[in-house]
Amino acid sequence: MTYCVGVLVDKGLVMLSDSRTNAGVDNIATYRKMTVWERPGDRVFCLLSAGNLAIAQAVVNLIEEWNGPDNRGDGGLFGVTSMFRAARLVGSAIRDVYEADGKALERHDQEFNASFLLGGQVAGGRTRLFQIYAEGNFIQASEDTPFLQIGEHKYGKPILDRAVTSGMSLKDATKLALVSMDSTLRSNLSVGFPVDLLVYEDGARRTRLRRTLDEDDAYFSDIRDRWSLALRRAYAELPDPDWFDETLAVIHDISDGKP
């Protein structure tokens, strides 16, 4: 599995992905899940992928081809006029790969399992974030739901549910994405280092920051230790239940031989 998260705030976009790929627990490899296409000053796209690695790589390769001037003739992602069109193009690539490989996967009882996050901005439009399904259709992040996740999303969701708001700074959104990733890394073996981070500032139309964080990255290690400590302290500070020492007045559900 994998874990990828995108956070869309008023100020821009944070994209974060792990790099663990596994087929069972005895066949683990490192593959980056983040691909960036950028024409500085004009457009930035960041694509994160989860699911079957062969499908994800085929989709990225196809988009790369389409981006070439000789292929579809429209310049691919460098020709689209909006993020909506960009998401549709990614959807088309997924459907193209399904046409090519879907039947064969079916024959081997393999699901056509892939999902993508696409974030970025095209000159003239807003910064947007989409989640694109294996079917090729998609949903977008909104002010009410400012983050999207793919892959092993459950471990890292509680903190995002509680803390992400559209009005937060890019720096805060970055910290939250890292904390969410940390929860996932700790609780699930199939999500692993290194972690790829991209920060995009609305309106810039060029990447603000891109960084790969290894297990021994000083900042991320520090965050992880502090977060653990803070959680343990937070729980230690919770008040005791006043009913804890009540004597049990009634014994319930004694089904001593009486069905």
Next chain:
Amino acid sequence: MTYCVGVLVDKGLVMLSDSRTNAGVDNIATYRKMTVWERPGDRVFCLLSAGNLAIAQAVVNLIEEWNGPDNRGDGGLFGVTSMFRAARLVGSAIRDVYEADGKALERHDQEFNASFLLGGQVAGGRTRLFQIYAEGNFIQASEDTPFLQIGEHKYGKPILDRAVTSGMSLKDATKLALVSMDSTLRSNLSVGFPVDLLVYEDGARRTRLRRTLDEDDAYFSDIRDRWSLALRRAYAELPDPDWFDETLAVIHDISDGKP
């Protein structure tokens, strides 16, 4: 879905379950997932169930029947000589239900989906906690892995991974289980109130505490608010990354028309 967690510490056992049952999102009902069988001074069993409600109820009904003196003749759970034998008995009940219903479920492409947590103590043995699978076999909690979860377990796992230890008090284990439940309740609609709690003190062979917590339970509400606040504060206190304001020296992965 559902969420159930059992925490086994040196001092005893905490069992916690939600009560949401759903078939799709438009057919939601409240069913308790906790069943307790107890002969004070001799033995206590607490069974939590997740998965297909019909299977879970059939298993509980069958065990109830077996507990009757007239049925199997061995007294069922009131006749077993150890927790290991009790877990085997639950496994037998699951297999019996599979014999009765498995084929029919298969015909309708329904998985035989059920899992159980069984905790308790029988006179002469230790307090133990088991997770029993749909196949009827089981694993037990240990000092290294002092908690077991069934159902929607991922949201509530990070805090348990970080904080549960065998040496902690029953009160602390109760608080942790509640915090873990809170994370799940907040992030997943298919897990819902009321929540059933049982606390068992090692050696007592009678239930220490049993309580049903509704959404408006003063203590649980307080815990939930404090926990949210503590998480947000913990994240706000994280240091900023020193690399955040670095200028991006190199633009990576520009695939401007070059596949």
